[in-house]
Amino acid sequence: MKVxxxxxxxxxxxxxxxxxxxxxxxxxxxxxxxxxHYRVTALVRDEMLDTVIEKSSGRPRWVKWP
Numbered sequence: 001m002k003v004x005x006x007x008x009x010x011x012x013x014x015x016x017x018x019x020x021x022x023x024x025x026x027x028x029x030x031x032x033x034x035x036x037h038y039r040v041t042a043l044v045r046d047e048m049l050d051t052v053i054e055k056s057s058g059r060p061r062w063v064k065w066p
Contacts, residue, residue: 007057
């Protein structure tokens, strides 16, 4: 599993959570109601990395989590 930070729309976030792609959400930041986007830092399952990357709005990046 990898810790990934990415931005994602509301519908895509729901889809990822329902699919079990995110093992644990470590941080969730609302980027504004008008934008309908979130900045998410989450522990992502290895087999779901491609799905998360495809659904993310911006360019995901790996992060070190303490």
